[in-house]
Amino acid sequence: MNPAIVWMIIGMAVVTYIPRMLPFLVFKGKELPPFFQGVLKNVPFAVLGALIFPSILLIQEGNLLFGAVGTVAAFAIAFLGANVILVVIGAITVLSLYSVFLM
Numbered sequence: 001m002n003p004a005i006v007w008m009i010i011g012m013a014v015v016t017y018i019p020r021m022l023p024f025l026v027f028k029g030k031e032l033p034p035f036f037q038g039v040l041k042n043v044p045f046a047v048l049g050a051l052i053f054p055s056i057l058l059i060q061e062g063n064l065l066f067g068a069v070g071t072v073a074a075f076a077i078a079f080l081g082a083n084v085i086l087v088v089i090g091a092i093t094v095l096s097l098y099s100v101f102l103m
Helices: 002-025 034-058 065-077 085-099
Strands: none
Touching: 002 065, 034 065
């Protein structure tokens, strides 16, 4: 194996590890104020929304209704209390039926 590739892998491992370990070292034994705890608890949902929203608009080129149907189906199934896997499977099923029968 090329030594440059090995060093590149080691470098990537180090720069990936540092941001994961720094918060543990900096905040060890300290508790954040409740406001910051609330903000940090909502970060995963905000990131997930930012990743998913463009896909809703671009799932099928030139057909925004396709993404809207899948989104409405996913929201409806989630509103009924289904877990994430069932929401995904349900939205895929609805979009499959939509593409077979209505397109």
